[in-house]
Amino acid sequence: MIDFNRPPVVGTELAFFQEALESGKLCGDGAFTKKVSDWFSSRFHVKHVYMTTSCTSALEMASWLCDLKSGDEVIMPSYTFVSTADAFVLRGAKIVFVDVDPKTMNINPDLIEDAVTERTKVICPVHYAGVACDMDRILDIAGRHGLKVVEDAAQGVNAWYKGRALGTIGDYGCYSFHETKNYAMGEGGAICFQSDEDQERAEIVREKGTNRSKFFRGQIDKYTWVDYGSSYLPSELNVSYLWAQLQVFEKINDRRLSIWNYYHKTLRPLAEAGLIEQPFVPDYAVHNAHMYYIKVRDLETRTSLIRYMREKGVLCVFHYVPLHSSEAGRKFGRFHGEDVYTTKESERLMRLPLFYNLTEEDMRYTAQCILDYPGFNR
Numbered sequence: 001m002i003d004f005n006r007p008p009v010v011g012t013e014l015a016f017f018q019e020a021l022e023s024g025k026l027c028g029d030g031a032f033t034k035k036v037s038d039w040f041s042s043r044f045h046v047k048h049v050y051m052t053t054s055c056t057s058a059l060e061m062a063s064w065l066c067d068l069k070s071g072d073e074v075i076m077p078s079y080t081f082v083s084t085a086d087a088f089v090l091r092g093a094k095i096v097f098v099d100v101d102p103k104t105m106n107i108n109p110d111l112i113e114d115a116v117t118e119r120t121k122v123i124c125p126v127h128y129a130g131v132a133c134d135m136d137r138i139l140d141i142a143g144r145h146g147l148k149v150v151e152d153a154a155q156g157v158n159a160w161y162k163g164r165a166l167g168t169i170g171d172y173g174c175y176s177f178h179e180t181k182n183y184a185m186g187e188g189g190a191i192c193f194q195s196d197e198d199q200e201r202a203e204i205v206r207e208k209g210t211n212r213s214k215f216f217r218g219q220i221d222k223y224t225w226v227d228y229g230s231s232y233l234p235s236e237l238n239v240s241y242l243w244a245q246l247q248v249f250e251k252i253n254d255r256r257l258s259i260w261n262y263y264h265k266t267l268r269p270l271a272e273a274g275l276i277e278q279p280f281v282p283d284y285a286v287h288n289a290h291m292y293y294i295k296v297r298d299l300e301t302r303t304s305l306i307r308y309m310r311e312k313g314v315l316c317v318f319h320y321v322p323l324h325s326s327e328a329g330r331k332f333g334r335f336h337g338e339d340v341y342t343t344k345e346s347e348r349l350m351r352l353p354l355f356y357n358l359t360e361e362d363m364r365y366t367a368q369c370i371l372d373y374p375g376f377n378r
């Protein structure tokens, strides 16, 4: 069976685990956490990077930092993972879903402004498949209405918008290092931001509401409970696993891109015959091959294709039942405007296996199975 995903293994993990063990410190903010945050900070030109236990917790931190009050509104696409919404719902926010642009499955910037009310506080664009949202347009709307921008860049690590790393463009950017993402530590994430003003509060929120980080820097002589907060520090063991991948950062990206490009080229005849649609990458975006998906005619075709692929030994999946149609989505949010594309397009989309350790043979076999699917060869 060809798995849909496997966590990246680069071969040096055990040596770094050993180093973490020998350091005598497995809790958060040890040597590996420092190295990894500094590495991202300099690589992506972002002043502050804090490792977290997940992208979900990074989003929760961002929502604390946005100072949301009950009833405040957050604009986002409905075609996203639950955490994008849940992190804000925990603060009492109402979610306002806006339709996607079917070409990228990102939030359609043309529809955002109409959804802004006097209660709107945040726009949360999601860089779907590691393909950038049109950030200039989103920042412009946010600027004119005094809104914060929180980027859900869970899928966007090492992807770019006009030369800027995704996750470093809005007020806060959130990364995921979950095992299904390009760079992984089992469970993990990070929050990025440029503003020095946010640093102290971010550290307090991340350290259970204490000023422990200041204490460790020697700026105060004892630490105490100063504000609200939670526990968002990942263990050194997890971070050391990620450190191994940072040593071969571009190699991982190149490998993923080569699989992505192979699928794209090999399946093009199906697109030319009008049987599928392929992903679209706007000129302003440099993507990171987070995901390869195709869109087929309709839900029925997708169900049949996924079943066919499984019979052939290849696991292909779909995801994201649009949040506004879920039980919690109806309770905590509303869809602004008409759902022209979100539901329709989500039902047609199927993802192919794409991970660092996918073999050439499995990649070729997967593409061949799709070409051979009887529904495309009638």
Ligand SMILES: *Cc1c(COP(=O)(O)O)cnc(C)c1O
Residues within 6 Å of the ligand: 053, 054, 055, 056, 057, 080, 081, 083, 084, 126, 152, 154, 155, 175, 176, 177, 178, 187, 188, 189
């Ligand atoms: C994976 C993902 C998340 C959640 O990441 P975790 O690290 O698992 O919390 C959030 N948003 C999007 C768009 C994702 O793809």
